[in-house]
Amino acid sequence: MRKKTAVKAMYVLDGGTFLYETAMMVFGKTGETHERIFTPFYAFDTEEGWVLYDTGWPSEAVPLLEGMGWEPKITEENSAVGQLGKIGVSPSDVKKIIVSHLHVDHAGGLQFFPDAQVYVQKDELSYAYYPNSFQALAYARETFAIPDIKWEILEGDGAILPGLTAILANGHTPGLQGLVVELHESGFVLLCADACYLRENFEQSIPPGNTWNAVLAQYALKRYQALQAILDARFFPGHEYDFFTKEVEIGTAIA
Numbered sequence: 001m002r003k004k005t006a007v008k009a010m011y012v013l014d015g016g017t018f019l020y021e022t023a024m025m026v027f028g029k030t031g032e033t034h035e036r037i038f039t040p041f042y043a044f045d046t047e048e049g050w051v052l053y054d055t056g057w058p059s060e061a062v063p064l065l066e067g068m069g070w071e072p073k074i075t076e077e078n079s080a081v082g083q084l085g086k087i088g089v090s091p092s093d094v095k096k097i098i099v100s101h102l103h104v105d106h107a108g109g110l111q112f113f114p115d116a117q118v119y120v121q122k123d124e125l126s127y128a129y130y131p132n133s134f135q136a137l138a139y140a141r142e143t144f145a146i147p148d149i150k151w152e153i154l155e156g157d158g159a160i161l162p163g164l165t166a167i168l169a170n171g172h173t174p175g176l177q178g179l180v181v182e183l184h185e186s187g188f189v190l191l192c193a194d195a196c197y198l199r200e201n202f203e204q205s206i207p208p209g210n211t212w213n214a215v216l217a218q219y220a221l222k223r224y225q226a227l228q229a230i231l232d233a234r235f236f237p238g239h240e241y242d243f244f245t246k247e248v249e250i251g252t253a254i255a
C-alpha cells in the first residue's frame with residue numbers, strides 16, 4: 001500500500017534568468033532566436049527534514065554567461081543559500097538533495113550542503129566526469145567533484161521518501177531524473193527538469209535540441225505524459241519563463 005506523503009509543503013525557488021537559444025530547447029528549431037529562461041529549483045518541507053530538488057547556478061558562472069552574451073540576471077540572492085534564507089531555512093537544515101542532472105545550472109549549489117545526502121543517477125555522475133566534447137560546456141567539475149560529498153547513487157527510478165519519487169527520464173543527459181511529488185492538498189506534481197525545457201516539448205513530444213540521445217529524450221516525454229495521465233499531476237516544465245513568472249508563486253508554500 002502506498003504510504004501517506006511525508007511532504008508538508010513545496011516551495012519553488014528563483015535561481016535567476018538568462019537568454020538561451022530556442023534551438024537548444026526544441027529539437028528541429030532553426031535560426032538564431034534567443035529567449036529568456038528561468039532557472040528554478042525546489043525546496044520541500046518534509047517529515048524527515050528539508051529536501052531540495054536541484055541547487056541553481058554557482059556565482060562563478062555569471063561572468064562566463066555574460067561573456068557568451070546570455071545576459072544573466074543571476075545574483076547572490078538567486079543562490080541556493082540566498083533563496084533558502086528567504087524562506088527561513090539554513091543550509092544545515094537540508095537533509096537530502098535530489099539532483100535532476102549535473103549540468104552547472106542545477107549542481108551549482110551542492111557546495112553549500114556538505115552534510116546532505118545527494119541523490120544522483122549513476123550514469124549521470126560517471127558521464128559528468130567525462131562528458132562527450134559536444135556536451136562538455138554544460139558540466140563544471142568543481143560544482144560536483146566535492147570531497148566527502150555524500151552521494152546516494154540511483155540506478156533507475158528511486159523512491160526517496162513517501163511523496164518524493166525520482167523518475168529516470170534520461171536523454172537530455174545520460175542520467176536525468178524527474179521528480180514526482182505528492183502534496184496533501186494539491187495532489188501530484190511532476191517536475192520535469194530539462195527533459196522538457198518548455199511546455200511545447202511536453203505537449204508535442206519534441207525532445208530538447210540540446211540532447212545526448214534524442215530517442216531516449218522523446219521516450220522520457222512519453223513517460224512523463226503517462227505519469228501525468230495516471231496521476232492527474234500538475235506538470236512543471238524545466239525552464240519556461242512565462243510558466244515560472246506567471247503561473248507559479250515563487251517562495252510561497254504549496255501544500
Ligand SMILES: [Zn+2]
Nearest residue numbers: 103105106194
Ligand atoms: Zn537546466
